[in-house]
Amino acid sequence: MEMHAANAWSRTWGFITQSYKEMVEDDIQTRKSRVKVDLPSHFQTRVPSPAEKHIKVSPSPKVPQTAQGFTGWRSAVPSLGLECFGKVHKGRTSFLKEMK
Template sequence: MEPGQKGPVNYVHQDEIWKAHVKLEKDSADVWPRKWGVLTEAYREYQKESLKQAESVKKNQPENERSIQNSNAGSLPFPRTSQAVIGWRLAHSHLQLEKFGAVHHGRRSFLKELGWPLDSC
């Protein structure tokens, strides 16, 4: 008996259910290109257009902006992925935005200011 079931397991019935699921998946895969194949063509067109736009932006970008992007961090290479951009300057102290160190604010408690015990609320 499998956990969570009451009574014996009917393996033939389980097999029939599995066959029905597999048949449904196969039939859906056969029908999908007729119903939704237009989406793949639209995606290919979108991909071509975005590549054209990226190339035109790169060509039209002034030379001084390219040199700023290339030498943005001195000798450090700019991260290739957008995810790596987040926090890449934090690893180098000369590139950090906080020149005077981290801000340290003390935590204040409204209950302490009123002189009440901490378990009063």
């Protein structure tokens, strides 16, 4: 059945491959004909600074020997906690109340 379907595919759906080739050729031609526009300074992007400049990763504590000790072993150290930027604040309103 698979061999029969593979042979019949080109007769049934072969037009798709030709349309795709035409689309790719048209895309290449439009890219060549595009005009380069210089952006104003406030739209230009800056080169990103290295991540090491802003992100500091502290060394991990010693890996525990047991599976039970492995659960939460990094969160036990206060300096490695996920809330190093402060606590998460949730809204006091309900979405359903806002939408009435």
